[in-house]
Amino acid sequence: LILLLFISVSAAASPSPYLSAATLFRNHERMLKTFKIFIYAPSKPFDFTGDPASSLFYESLRRSRFLTENPAEADLFFVPFSPLTSTRSLARLVREIRNDFPFWNRTLGADHFYLSPEGIDFSSDRNALELKKNAIQVSNFPVASGNFIPHKDITLPPIFVAQQDVNLTEPPLFLAYLEWDGKTDTDLVNELNRDPAFVVDVISSPPSIYLRNVRKSKFCLFLRHGGDLTRIVAAISSGCVPTLIVDRPIQDLPLMDILKWSDLALFVAAAAGDSVRLKRILTGVGEEKFSKMRGSCAAAAGRHLSWNVPSQPLDAFEMVMYELWLRRHAVRYSRRE
Known part of the structure; x- marks a missing residue:
């Protein structure tokens, strides 16, 4: 069973990553x-x-x-x-x-x-x-x-290392990308591997391959109990909308009092072997919604998630x-x- 936990539709005319900018x-x-x-x-x-x-x-x-x-x-x-x-x-x-x-x-x-x-x-x-x-x-x-x-x-x-030359107008080549730890949710990952719309790499992949696939994908998949969740911010910086596959709400995301994470990422509950419904959820995000999320990601990463x-x-x-x-x-x- 896959349940879409939270995808909000922004009413703002332009992308905004904030709970309340004012x-x-x-x-x-x-x-x-x-x-x-x-x-x-x-x-x-x-x-x-x-x-x-x-x-x-x-x-x-x-x-x-x-x-x-x-x-x-x-x-x-x-x-x-x-x-x-x-x-x-x-x-x-x-x-x-x-x-x-x-x-x-x-x-x-x-x-x-x-x-x-x-x-x-x-x-x-x-x-x-x-x-x-x-x-x-x-x-x-x-x-x-x-x-x-x-x-x-x-x-x-x-x-994270900010990506300075990200072109948000360039259409992604892949629907989603997953950097996998090699052991978590193997049934789901095996199904994703058989679908050309998804790209799966193991965590040991060179950084250059990771960044290349992130920048060519619409959505970056993260397994709550496997993989490197710290790379969520790197995905945001690269214009890849994070999609967290979870079994419960995530309450420890950075800057939760400031950023409207529901406009920055997708949160999806998925059981093993549900790649079909996962794909249905991702393809169900319209281009206007995706563009707004991508724009909100860029605004957040470029300012509030960067250390100096x-x-x-x-x-x-x-x-x-x-x-x-x-x-x-x-x-x-x-x-x-």
Whole structure:
């Protein structure tokens, strides 16, 4: 069975990737003028070597205009720790912050945030549990099941090499392209391989072949439980509309408070061996709708999903900061006398 989970029809005359463009640009200016973050001093130096997105976010934050040395004027508090930190050490870190500063206990950590590339799991320790349940987690996309709480947590847009010479007026040669991990949904993939409208490569294919096939395809297929989901952003940049074959809604996409992902991608639930219905869904997307989605993809990738050094207005770093700014109004618990 294949069910089309969500394909919205944009009423706008021109492609727009935003949930609300007016709200974003108005609030963005307010954020730049008022948003302040206090960083607790780490116990020892550390970095995010081998993790480009986390490393770039961390270094951009440390150099940003948003920092303040006066915790009294801070909207949010950043808790820095190494990605190798154990649960026991996290609990000890929170306990030290609770004892040495007055800010954690005001909200039980709800106005704090931390960076953990893979996300942290639940713990029986009170301090680690408050960090998990209350503080805002910033992590890489995608996040392992159980390590992401949708109403508060944020994911970083994956770093990708922007395609500068993409011709959106050139008609694609293939209906869809899949970079396959060689083991997930084999029945479906075998059927796709027999249909010339689809192109399937294994993940070990050279980057040049990957980019060539992405740019020649209308839709790029992604299996939620197999393949490299971080390449969704690269597909968007290349003008290939992402199509995610999933078994449940995806709640950890980057910039979900900003981008209207239903206009950037297709989300399709598919059982193994349903290539016929999958093809029917893809061919059912009219050219006008496809052109609008492709245009929205280009607008999003060219501005808000791109990382820069130093950060540029409205780029990926500033959009993550905007998502943090939206979460600055934490519930403050009154202290019992």
